Amino acid sequence: MSAISLSAGAGAPDSPPKEAAAERARPRRHRWYRQPALMAGIGIIGVILVLVIAAPLITPYNPDTPNFSAALVGPSAHHLLGTDQLGRDTWTRLLYGGRVDLHIAFLAVLLPFVLGTILGSVAGYFGGWIDMIIMRLVDIVVAFPFFVLIIALVFVLGPGERSIYIAITLVGWVSYARIIRGEILVAKRQEYVLAAQSGGLSNLRIIGRHLLPNVITQAIIYAMSDIVQDILAIVTLSYLGLGIQPPTPDWGSMISNGQNFLTTHWQLTTIPGLAVVVTGLGLSLIGDGLADLMRPGQ
Amino acid sequence: MSQPLLQVDDLHVQIAGRRGIVRAVDGVSLEVPAGEAVGLVGESGSGKSMTLRAILGVLPPEARVTAGRVLLDGADLAHLGNSQLNKIRGPKIAMIFQEPMSALNPVMRVGSQIAEGPQVHLGMNRRQAAERAVDLMRRVGIPDAERRYRSFPHEFSGGMRQRVMIAIALSCEPELILCDEPTTALDVTIQDQILRLLTKLCRESGTSLVFVTHDLPVVAQVCDQLAVMYAGRIVERGSVQEVLTEPSHPYTLGLLRSAPDVDHPRSSLEAIPGSPPSLVSPPAGCRFHPRCKFAEEDCTVTEPPLRLIDAGHATACLHFERCLDELRTEGADR
Numbered sequence: 087m088s089a090i091s092l093s094a095g096a097g098a099p100d101s102p103p104k105e106a107a108a109e110r111a112r113p114r115r116h117r118w119y120r121q122p123a124l125m126a127g128i129g130i131i132g133v134i135l136v137l138v139i140a141a142p143l144i145t146p147y148n149p150d151t152p153n154f155s156a157a158l159v160g161p162s163a164h165h166l167l168g169t170d171q172l173g174r175d176t177w178t179r180l181l182y183g184g185r186v187d188l189h190i191a192f193l194a195v196l197l198p199f200v201l202g203t204i205l206g207s208v209a210g211y212f213g214g215w216i217d218m219i220i221m222r223l224v225d226i227v228v229a230f231p232f233f234v235l236i237i238a239l240v241f242v243l244g245p246g247e248r249s250i251y252i253a254i255t256l257v258g259w260v261s262y263a264r265i266i267r268g269e270i271l272v273a274k275r276q277e278y279v280l281a282a283q284s285g286g287l288s289n290l291r292i293i294g295r296h297l298l299p300n301v302i303t304q305a306i307i308y309a310m311s312d313i314v315q316d317i318l319a320i321v322t323l324s325y326l327g328l329g330i331q332p333p334t335p336d337w338g339s340m341i342s343n344g345q346n347f348l349t350t351h352w353q354l355t356t357i358p359g360l361a362v363v364v365t366g367l368g369l370s371l372i373g374d375g376l377a378d379l380m381r382p383g384q
Numbered sequence: 385m386s387q388p389l390l391q392v393d394d395l396h397v398q399i400a401g402r403r404g405i406v407r408a409v410d411g412v413s414l415e416v417p418a419g420e421a422v423g424l425v426g427e428s429g430s431g432k433s434m435t436l437r438a439i440l441g442v443l444p445p446e447a448r449v450t451a452g453r454v455l456l457d458g459a460d461l462a463h464l465g466n467s468q469l470n471k472i473r474g475p476k477i478a479m480i481f482q483e484p485m486s487a488l489n490p491v492m493r494v495g496s497q498i499a500e501g502p503q504v505h506l507g508m509n510r511r512q513a514a515e516r517a518v519d520l521m522r523r524v525g526i527p528d529a530e531r532r533y534r535s536f537p538h539e540f541s542g543g544m545r546q547r548v549m550i551a552i553a554l555s556c557e558p559e560l561i562l563c564d565e566p567t568t569a570l571d572v573t574i575q576d577q578i579l580r581l582l583t584k585l586c587r588e589s590g591t592s593l594v595f596v597t598h599d600l601p602v603v604a605q606v607c608d609q610l611a612v613m614y615a616g617r618i619v620e621r622g623s624v625q626e627v628l629t630e631p632s633h634p635y636t637l638g639l640l641r642s643a644p645d646v647d648h649p650r651s652s653l654e655a656i657p658g659s660p661p662s663l664v665s666p667p668a669g670c671r672f673h674p675r676c677k678f679a680e681e682d683c684t685v686t687e688p689p690l691r692l693i694d695a696g697h698a699t700a701c702l703h704f705e706r707c708l709d710e711l712r713t714e715g716a717d718r
């Protein structure tokens with residue numbers, strides 16, 4: 087121990103110039119842990135994820151089993167946030183509901199990310215008629231408001247988790263395609279792409295190994311804010327009865343169930359609503375922080 | 385002369401521009417013998433780079449080859465599809481670019497960039513290709529190659545990056561390397577190192593070079609043959625020795641006069657008057673006549689063909705004797 091402290095003490099006088107050099111190379115605000123927005127977001131989402139994942143350990147009840155003898159009781163030591171009209175513990179259902187919603191949201195953001203990235207890079211790289219077709223498809227999807235199109239699609243496909251994935255993918259890919267296409271249009275004019283072509287690499291390899299690693303950050307930043315939109319979409323659909331089907335808990339259906347008791351048991355609606363707001367806030371903060379961090383040329 | 389490695393035959397490249405069709409390359413013929421270095425010299429916009437890019441089939445989207453052939457091993461590269469060309473780019477012909485910074489992928493480790501070619505073209509697995517890359521990095525004189533293998537391009541200096549580019553070009557043992565002003569972006573001492581390295585490595589492996597530059601001393605150092613381009617055409621061609629000592633085209637003469645000569649310093653450098661012509665509507669007759677001090681009536685009408693004036697020395701000037709006369713009188717003055 088003493089050796090370590092000694093060497094640290096000996097190194098101290100040398101360290102300031104070194105640190106200054108590192109500072110110049112990588113400005114202070116570029117370090118991820120110095121981003122207040124990012125840290126706050128990670129904190130909020132971290133707490134939520136821990137609670138949600140540890141749900142079976144920290145809740146004594148089953149989220150789906152009714153207990154009519156304890157229906158609609160207020161907050162107490164037994165039921166932290168009270169129970170609903172079927173006597174199910176609200177705290178338990180809140181955590182299990184978060185599990186369902188977050189799980190679907192994280193998966194649902196991946197599919198459009200992949201699809202949009204592939205189509206966007208193909209459109210941007212090859213141009214011509216391929217670009218024409220893909221961009222007209224984008225125009226068609228963009229012409230409709232996000233939620234209207236999602237709700238209509240899920241309505242047609244029938245309620246359930248699978249429909250949510252399909253609907254969000256069909257609607258969500260356009261943003262990624264636009265971002266990636268724009269970035270590729272700029273990047274493909276760079277000399278390293280010409281060099282790769284001159285080296286006899288296939289177009290697929292040039293897109294995958296040379297272009298995408300240079301442009302994917304923008305799509306990742308967007309994905310963070312896209313998750314917020316996806317969670318809202320899932321909650322909205324469940325609220326309308328088109329999403330997660332009862333008795334599986336989820337924030338949207340909890341809000342809509344509690345509506346009937348709004349005057350007497352406001353917490354049944356307000357608590358899951360707050361959960362949505364806080365989760366959305368946390369993810370937005372992460373998205374903003376990442377954007378600040380990765381924005382080039384600053 | 386035996387069968388040349390690469391034969392470019394009456395190549396035409398046109399670019400669809402905003403103000404009309406630009407005839408960037410207008411009937412260029414070129415032969416690259418195996419194991420020799422051919423220099424391609426001219427001002428900016430004379431079509432040197434476009435010629436190189438047309439040979440490899442990597443023209444910008446708005447440009448295309450409208451006529452001519454590019455023969456390598458009996459195959460016409462100008463009429464091959466992309467997937468067939470990809471078998472030639474790399475293992476047969478490689479290219480080195482002017483800006484070593486932008487020609488390397490900024491987010492890929494340099495070692496992986498060198499190893500990529502052998503993996504794709506020579507069927508090597510990841511480990512073999514990595515070993516080869518380290519070996520190549522050593523050959524091009526990058527110190528501490530094993531460690532530098534994992535570096536990113538921005539961690540290298542300009543000269544080191546150009547060494548990486550050379551390693552990439554050599555990675556698949558091509559028969560021909562096209563160099564597009566590879567030393568223009570480097571300072572003079574580094575330039576000299578890179579040129580020596582490039583010529584040494586090419587001699588060792590018997591690789592041919594096409595060397596595009598606007599720098600005549602560089603050509604003298606590297607090349608055996610020399611072709612001077614002006615406004616999309618070759619105006620003079622011959623061995624480096626002949627062209628530099630007996631320039632037989634007023635444009636070549638002008639280029640030589642506009643470069644400082646340490647051995648025989650002049651009081652002032654002579655510039656070529658005027659500027660290169662528009663390639664949308666080039667002047668009639670000889671394209672150089674508006675700027676030429678020897679121009680006569682017939683130069684404005686007749687398009688001078690490239691004709692042999694000596695064994696292996698050709699010029700596209702109707703009055704090339706005047707260049708030689710001027711040189712002779714000047715020599716007498718000195």
